[in-house]
Amino acid sequence: MNDRINSSNNVINTTNSTTPQDLGLQFLEMVRFGLCDTDDDDESPTELNTINSSGGFLFVATDKLSIKYTNVNLHDHDVGVIQANKPAPVKRLVYYFEIHVKNAGAKGQIAIGFTTDRFKVRRQPGWEPNSCGYHGDDGLLYRGVGKKEPFGPTYTSDDTVGAGINYASGELFFTKNGIVVGAVEKDIKGPLFPTIAVHSQNEEVQVNFGQKPFAFDLKVLEAQERMKQQATVEKLSLPSNVSYRIVRSYLEHYGYEDTLRAFDMACESTVPPICITQETASDNMYALNQRRTLRQLIRKGEIDAALGKLNEWYPQIVQDEKSATSLLLHCQKFIELVRVGALKEAVKFGRNHLAKFYDLPGFQDLVQDTVALLAYERPQESPVGYLLEDKQREILADAVNAMVLSTNPNVKDLQSCLHPYLERLLRQLTACCLVRRSFNGDEGEAFQLDRVFDSSKNVSANA
Amino acid sequence: MSLFWIVIRQFAENEAMATSKKVITREEWEKKLNDVKIRKEDMNKLVMNFLVTEGYVDAAEKFRMESGAEPEIDLATITDRMAVKKAVQCGNVEDAIEKVNDLNPEILDTNPQLFFHLQQQRLIELIRNGKVEEALEFAQEELAPRGEENQSFLEELERTVALLAFEDVSNCPVRDLLDISQRLKTASEVNAAILTSQSHEKDPKLPSLLKMLMWAQDQLDEKAAYPRINDLSTAMLEDPPI
Structure with a gap:
């Protein structure tokens, strides 16, 4: 399947011959896999690393989340220090973890901070180069050999202390009992391991890598960081009515004709009127009404009628009976038959119209899934039930729409049949953010469209 | 070159x-x-959000039918909101205030600045229509007491009353108050307040995303x-x- 799609990508970019390119291939991918989430899931620490800890000085509980200093400390090189099993993830806005001091022991020489993979165990975080630690007994922040500075309050038994990396501001920050104590520039390079240390008898600390709710409200900090960026962005000004133009071209592109008419009418009657109709006599208006009709038929599941119209209006689209577009149409027809329970008819149709796709490279999977619908008494609940969702009709409708657009003799670039302006702008935005982050050691949060909707929910919930 | x-x-x-x-x-x-x-359903959501926030109720309804995208709020509330906005845009401020209060009396109760701006707009409309006596009475009885509570209100009140001092307002230093843009400003302020009261963001997401692209x-x-x-x-x- 992939072979076929990849090779078609090349074709699409190069030529525009008289027979329409089979843009349906682009949609085939969506049918079976949907769109995979591009979530930046780099792994987070989950527990303490018992392999490189300073064994002998500390005891690690079996859950690998609690440590206790079991010795009597004699000098500066017998610290009970332990790192997390993984470094802090970087592809996000903020990383954060917490410790709860169960027992401050004899001297309360507890520390929390970050170290690199080359950190020398048996030393406090912050005493060595490339490490940083907030110490409980004096409240100082240690940042490398001989570097210490007044930072925050001391902490002791029953306090909850947190350490975090704010990738947006490039800072390390620390909290005590849910309140930010302070922040310093993050000047350590490389993967940073959450690190905790105990250094006097009976000191006992429990670490929370997010398996339990934090005392500190991370969501608020994240929202603040996003708001800061938003405030910078909002200062920019846009060309007038550009949003209207982009919305309008989106409606044109997908053939949402009724919406387009209503939108145009509303724009003209606003005070002052927004005139964008005349200036954009674009190619997107091409075959608008026919595209609308085809979409409506497909959305209603009337595939035969859609095929009939296509034969009448754009025979060149359906003449290649072995194209991906043709496959999508015929699979949908089969799906609609199964949906209404016309199984006998479906079998007959399958034999006559789907079997021939079976041998074509890349098509087999979809044909197999489609025919498999017959195997289940309740196909909706089966592993191939996804085929019965409205989304599939939508994908077919978009594929047909793209094919019709590509028959426009004025089309110079087939990409424009596939992607509306809005999509191209959002891709550009995403790509810019990703590439910029790659220049920055992959640190920080990339843009993700679906989060735009999530964040608004949070905001209104907090408001 | x-x-x-x-x-x-x-x-x-x-x-x-x-x-x-x-x-x-x-x-x-x-x-x-x-x-x-980019997922199509996310783009549909963006477009729906734009139509709903900007108040294009017919287009939003049609878009729901054509694309299957669900609007994030009850479309009926758009109609009410747009009626208020339209009333201000046409200079029917009294009507607009009544409509806002029908919608949700808390909006004006909790938003003294908005209420003042609406009253100010009402005064401007009276002056525009040459109702000098009525304007004076309204300014003294309704607006002046509010000005006493708030220095910036007082300044705006004085600026507005200054309109009465000029025979030819089209050429006076405060003529911008009579401009259509003043009505639009007030209208969009009411619009935003109603959206906020419905737990909806007052601006559509699309323009922010476009700015983010530029940035x-x-x-x-x-x-x-x-x-x-x-x-x-x-x-x-x-x-x-x-």
């Missing part, structure tokens, strides 16, 4: 070389773009030369300067 542009171009090239910016070719960039997957491109400019989109309304990719 004029000498000016040649110099400018040379300058730009030198600058690019001096900072040794990485150059990303069109081909490389297009590959990156192709790797980005992201500028940010990346500092690190690399790459194909930019300079004209948002055509989404045309332009080759990097080399």
Whole structure:
């Protein structure tokens, strides 16, 4: 399947011959896999690393989340220090973890901070180069050999202390009992391991890598960081009515004709009127009404009628009976038959119209899934039930729409049949953010469209 | 090409070389773009959000039918909101205030600034219509007491009453108050307050995203030369300067 799609990508970019390119291939991918989430899931620490800890000085509980200093400390090189099993993830806005001091022991020489993979165990975080630690007994922040500075309050038994990396501001920050104590520039390079240390008898600390709710409200900090960026962005000004133009071209592109008419009418009657109709006599208006009709038929599941119209209006689209577009149409027809329970008819149709796709490279999977619908008494609940969702009709409708657009003799670039302006702008935005982050050691949060909707929910919930 | 542009171009090239910016070719960039997957349902949501927030109730209804996208609030509330907005835009401020209170009396109760601006707009409309006596009475009875509570209200009140001092208002220093833009400003303030009262954001998301695109491109400019989109309304990719 992939072979076929990849090779078609090349074709699409190069030529525009008289027979329409089979843009349906682009949609085939969506049918079976949907769109995979591009979530930046780099792994987070989950527990303490018992392999490189300073064994002998500390005891690690079996859950690998609690440590206790079991010795009597004699000098500066017998610290009970332990790192997390993984470094802090970087592809996000903020990383954060917490410790709860169960027992401050004899001297309360507890520390929390970050170290690199080359950190020398048996030393406090912050005493060595490339490490940083907030110490409980004096409240100082240690940042490398001989570097210490007044930072925050001391902490002791029953306090909850947190350490975090704010990738947006490039800072390390620390909290005590849910309140930010302070922040310093993050000047350590490389993967940073959450690190905790105990250094006097009976000191006992429990670490929370997010398996339990934090005392500190991370969501608020994240929202603040996003708001800061938003405030910078909002200062920019846009060309007038550009949003209207982009919305309008989106409606044109997908053939949402009724919406387009209503939108145009509303724009003209606003005070002052927004005139964008005349200036954009674009190619997107091409075959608008026919595209609308085809979409409506497909959305209603009337595939035969859609095929009939296509034969009448754009025979060149359906003449290649072995194209991906043709496959999508015929699979949908089969799906609609199964949906209404016309199984006998479906079998007959399958034999006559789907079997021939079976041998074509890349098509087999979809044909197999489609025919498999017959195997289940309740196909909706089966592993191939996804085929019965409205989304599939939508994908077919978009594929047909793209094919019709590509028959426009004025089309110079087939990409424009596939992607509306809005999509191209959002891709550009995403790509810019990703590439910029790659220049920055992959640190920080990339843009993700679906989060735009999530964040608004949070905001209104907090408001 | 004029000498000016040649110099400018040379300058730009030198600058690019001096900072040794990485150059990303069109081909490389297009590959990156192709790797980005944007879900159609998210784009539909964006468009629906725009239609709903801007108050295009008919278009939103049609879009729901044509695309299957669900609006984030009850479309009926848009109609009420737009009626209020329209009333202010047409100068029927009294009517607008009544409609807001029908919708949710808390909106004006909890928003003294908005209420003042509506009353101010009412005063402006009275003056516009030459109802001098009524305007004076309204200013003294309704607006002055509020001005006493708040210095900025008082200043705005004085500025508005100044309209009465000029025979030819079309040429006076406070003539902007009579401009259509003043009505639009007040109308959009009411609109935003109603949206907020419905736990809805007062601005659509699309313009923010477009600004974010401009910002992201500028940010990346500092690190690399790459194909930019300079004209948002055509989404045309332009080759990097080399």
